[in-house]
Amino acid sequence: xxxxxxxxxxxxxxxxxAYGSAEDVPGLLRAAAESVEAVDDLDSRxxxxxxxxxxxxxxxxxxxxxLVSSPDTAYRIGLLELxxxxxxxxxxxxxxxxGWPDAWAAALPRLLALLDDPGVAVRRELTSxxxxxxxxxxxxxxxxxARWDGEDDAAARLGIVLxxxxxAPGCTVGVLPETLVWLRDLRTSDDPQLRLAAETALxxxxxxxxxxxxxxxxALRGDIAIWRDVPWVGGASPELVPYFGGGAAxxxxxxxGRIKDDPSARLDLCAAFIGDADADLxxxxxxxxxxxxxxxxxxxxxxxxxVSALCADASPAARSYAVLLIAGLDEGDPDLLADxxxxxxxxxRYGDExxxxxxxxxxxxxxxxxxxxxxxxxxxxxxxxxxxxxGSVLTASPPSILHSLAPLxxxxxxxxxxxxxxxxxxxxxxxxxxxxxxxGPPAAPAVPELVRLLDTEAAAQAAIAIGAIGSAAADxxxxxxxxxxxRDERIAGQRRFALPWAFFKVTGDPxxxxxVADALLDQRYPGRDLRxxxxxxxxxxxxxxxxxxxxxxxxxxxxxxxxxxYHRVTGDVDTAADVLxxxxxxxxxxxxxxxxxxxxxxxxxxxxxxxxxxAVREILDSDRRHRNNGGWRGFAEDRELRALxxxxxx
Numbered sequence: 001x002x003x004x005x006x007x008x009x010x011x012x013x014x015x016x017x018a019y020g021s022a023e024d025v026p027g028l029l030r031a032a033a034e035s036v037e038a039v040d041d042l043d044s045r046x047x048x049x050x051x052x053x054x055x056x057x058x059x060x061x062x063x064x065x066x067l068v069s070s071p072d073t074a075y076r077i078g079l080l081e082l083x084x085x086x087x088x089x090x091x092x093x094x095x096x097x098x099g100w101p102d103a104w105a106a107a108l109p110r111l112l113a114l115l116d117d118p119g120v121a122v123r124r125e126l127t128s129x130x131x132x133x134x135x136x137x138x139x140x141x142x143x144x145x146a147r148w149d150g151e152d153d154a155a156a157r158l159g160i161v162l163x164x165x166x167x168a169p170g171c172t173v174g175v176l177p178e179t180l181v182w183l184r185d186l187r188t189s190d191d192p193q194l195r196l197a198a199e200t201a202l203x204x205x206x207x208x209x210x211x212x213x214x215x216x217x218x219a220l221r222g223d224i225a226i227w228r229d230v231p232w233v234g235g236a237s238p239e240l241v242p243y244f245g246g247g248a249a250x251x252x253x254x255x256x257g258r259i260k261d262d263p264s265a266r267l268d269l270c271a272a273f274i275g276d277a278d279a280d281l282x283x284x285x286x287x288x289x290x291x292x293x294x295x296x297x298x299x300x301x302x303x304x305x306x307v308s309a310l311c312a313d314a315s316p317a318a319r320s321y322a323v324l325l326i327a328g329l330d331e332g333d334p335d336l337l338a339d340x341x342x343x344x345x346x347x348x349r350y351g352d353e354x355x356x357x358x359x360x361x362x363x364x365x366x367x368x369x370x371x372x373x374x375x376x377x378x379x380x381x382x383x384x385x386x387x388x389x390x391g392s393v394l395t396a397s398p399p400s401i402l403h404s405l406a407p408l409x410x411x412x413x414x415x416x417x418x419x420x421x422x423x424x425x426x427x428x429x430x431x432x433x434x435x436x437x438x439x440g441p442p443a444a445p446a447v448p449e450l451v452r453l454l455d456t457e458a459a460a461q462a463a464i465a466i467g468a469i470g471s472a473a474a475d476x477x478x479x480x481x482x483x484x485x486x487r488d489e490r491i492a493g494q495r496r497f498a499l500p501w502a503f504f505k506v507t508g509d510p511x512x513x514x515x516v517a518d519a520l521l522d523q524r525y526p527g528r529d530l531r532x533x534x535x536x537x538x539x540x541x542x543x544x545x546x547x548x549x550x551x552x553x554x555x556x557x558x559x560x561x562x563x564x565x566y567h568r569v570t571g572d573v574d575t576a577a578d579v580l581x582x583x584x585x586x587x588x589x590x591x592x593x594x595x596x597x598x599x600x601x602x603x604x605x606x607x608x609x610x611x612x613x614x615a616v617r618e619i620l621d622s623d624r625r626h627r628n629n630g631g632w633r634g635f636a637e638d639r640e641l642r643a644l645x646x647x648x649x650x
Contacts, residue, residue, distance in 0.1 A: 003070060004029060004063050015056040018048035022056035029063050032079065033070070039078040047085045051093060057086055058099045065107045068122075069114060077125045083111070084129035091134045108136060115147040120156065127159030128231035130167075137170030141179055155229035158197045161186060162232050165201025180205060187212075192219040193226055200258045210262055216255050217272050220248060220281065227251050243317055243348055243395075249284030256288050266292060267299050274306035279315040286310050286321040290396075293325055294634050298623050300331050311336045316345035320355050320396040327362025328635030337362045338370045347396050352382045357398035361632065364404040365639075372411050375404055379418040385431045387633070399632050402431050409439035416445055423449040430458035437465040444472035451479045455486070460494035467502035477507055501532040510539040521546055527557040534565035544570050551579045556595040564602040573606050581612060584648075587641065588618040592628040597641060604647040619645040 007026050015022035025045070031038035042064075046057040061083075068079040090096050090104065114126050130140050144160045144167075151157050161183065168179055183205065186198035196219035199211035228235035228247055233254045236246045244250075252273060259265045270292060273285035289307055292299045310322035323340050326332035340359035347353040356374065363371035383401040408415060419436070423429045423446070433450060436443035447469065453462035466473045466480065480503040486492040497520050500512035513536060520529050521543065530550070533540050547569065550562030559579060567576035583599035619626065619641060626641045627634030 003033060003066055007063060010059055015059055017045040017054045017056040019045055025056055025060055029060060032067055034074050036075045036078065039075045043082045047082060050085065050089050053086065053090055053096050053100050055097060058097060058103050061103045061107055065110050069110055071119065076122050080125040080129045084132045088132035091132060108139065112143045115143060120153045123153065123156045124159055124229055125231055127156065127163040131163035134167055134170035137167040138172055138175045141167050141171055141175055145182065154226050158193065158226065158230050161197040161201050165204040168205030192222045200255065203258055210259055210265055213265060213268055216269065220252060224248060224251055239349060245283030245317055246280045248278060248280035249287065252281060252284030253287060263292065263296060267302060271302060274303065275309065279318065282310065282313065283315060283317045286318050290321050290325055293329065294630060295625055296623050297625060300329060304331055308333060308336055311340060319343065319345060320347055323355050323358045324396045324632060327358045328632050330639065332362060334363055334366055334368050341371065341374045347398065351384065353384050353398050357384060358396065361399050361404045365407050367407055367410065369411060371404065372408065372414050376415060376418045379422050385428055397631055400431060402434050405435040406438040409442050412439055412442035420446050420449050426456045426458050429453045429456065430461045433458060433461040433465040437468040440468045441470060441472045444469050447473045447476050451476050454479055457491060459491050460498040463495065463498035463502040467505035470505055473506050477503065480506060497529055497532050501535065505535065510536055514539065517543060525555065528561055530561035530565045534568040537568055540569040560595045560599045567606060577603060577606065584612060584615040587626060588615040590624060592626065594628055597637065600641060600644040604644045616645045616648045
């Protein structure tokens with residue numbers, strides 16, 4: 001084998017990658033000549049999730065370039081993708097190993113030579129790889145432009161344009177002016193797709209430049225097939241098209257991403273296609289609407305009619321995003337949701353989540369009884385019991401059934417039989433016990449099922465639900481008096497503090513909880529367990545000094561829970577509010593973390609404690625969607641925070 005000479009002369013065992021010793025890298029490099037799996041393994045070890053350039057990547061770089069330069073290598077595209085990711089990290093992270101610049105400088109000429117490679121797929125991907133090396137823009141951009149005249153593949157030509165735009169911020173005065181003039185001249189092309197590429201490239205090159213939306217609209221309504229071969233956009237996986245749309249939806253989303261700092265332009269782009277005759281463009285537009293509305297409140301007025309119309313769209317993907325938005329928005333029409341309770345269209349290839357689950361949640365938080373029969377029926381099947389956390393609205397994942405049932409305590413009589421019938425498993429029991437916790441006393445008929453869960457790994461949640469039911473759960477007192485004892489250490493650990501607390505809430509006797517208070521406070525991270533002691537009220541006054549000490553903790557949750565506990569056992573509002581009010585200032589500045597929502601709940605429950613009127617008013621007046629998460633959860637978080645701010649100002 002003529003490739004990879006000198007590979008074994010390197011002491012790979014002395015080098016490190018994301019998973020430890022790099023002694024496996026030589027074998028993977030050799031296998032990468034023929035194996036897609038080996039390329040994937042190299043990617044996971046040398047790049048992993050980014051944020052660093054490991055010394056194994058520096059040593060491997062010349063061999064990666066050698067492999068990608070050989071026409072006999074099976075998966076050259078994957079290797080180019082890896083090289084692009086490494087180049088991006090090296091040009092992004094603040095500190096890079098001293099060996100990388102020299103290694104990259106030695107590799108770059110061989111990569112530039114690939115601009116003339118016979119493989120069209122290689123030339124297409126190479127433009128994306130090179131676009132990441134901004135620090136070498138002066139060398140790369142002239143090479144790209146030199147290739148332009150001789151490039152006969154339309155997708156590779158678009159890639160050259162986009163790469164030049166991405167690299168332009170790294171160009172010096174000797175290269176930049178001619179590059180900008182070239183891109184400007186391409187805007188007059190007869191090809192609408194080339195004009196679109198030039199517009200987006202100029203927006204990347206010049207921060208104040210925004211793509212002409214008329215050009216984008218014309219291109220999107222034309223023949224866009226070429227973009228599936230352009231790495232910046234790519235093709236849509238056929239199996240995912242029913243849920244996320246195809247090429248047009250993908251391209252529209254990419255264009256919106258290039259103007260992410262201009263909400264007004266994104267709104268115009270969305271409005272242009274939300275009622276389009278092409279289903280794929282409607283999908284792309286409603287997905288963009290979901291992004292806009294998850295960030296800002298102001299687009300609601302303009303987008304709501306179009307989103308509302310899509311609730312009955314022929315495309316399941318368009319319907320799913322529209323129903324998610326109508327369900328989550330305060331302004332959504334609940335009648336549209338009621339019409340979708342029979343919509344069994346799946347939300348993904350996996351699981352049993354349906355469009356109707358989103359509709360039911362939207363009705364439930366509004367306490368609209370039309371969702372109750374649906375939820376009773378859903379409980380008999382396989383409803384989503386676990387939330388899918390997401391940082392965006394790229395998926396229309398519904399909340400677990402917990403969030404649809406929790407607001408419906410007023411309909412406990414209708415729902416309890418179905419709930420009790422599903423509490424035979426640990427996971428379903430834990431989820432449904434949280435529902436019963438939210439309901440409190442109306443959940444009393446389910447106490448026998450909760451007591452049975454005390455012997456499972458759902459013990460803590462079951463005990464908390466019993467405690468929330470209170471004196472109406474008197475029949476559980478004997479089971480709660482067993483406290484932490486259990487043969488299974490994990491279950492015993494769950495019961496240790498939850499059972500004495502529940503016993504106190506049910507019987508009014510604080511003695512068992514006081515007996516374990518010192519052990520609770522001695523935990524390394526008492527955090528949320530402090531809520532148990534907070535409920536002691538005056539019975540816990542002896543621990544006020546301990547809570548005061550924890551109010552200075554560097555741990556956010558411990559500090560927040562300690563402030564609440566201190567107030568609850570002493571009645572001292574001012575001291576606790578001094579700790580908690582920082583959350584309002586941080587939230588007003590857009591610094592979103594879950595403990596800050598908890599702090600605002602505690603402040604609102606105290607009554608009369610208004611931390612900095614400007615901060616609370618800013619929370620209410622801000623156009624930002626106050627959220628720490630994406631999807632349905634982001635809308636719920638924004639709604640809750642605004643309600644808490646309104647209470648504080650009331």
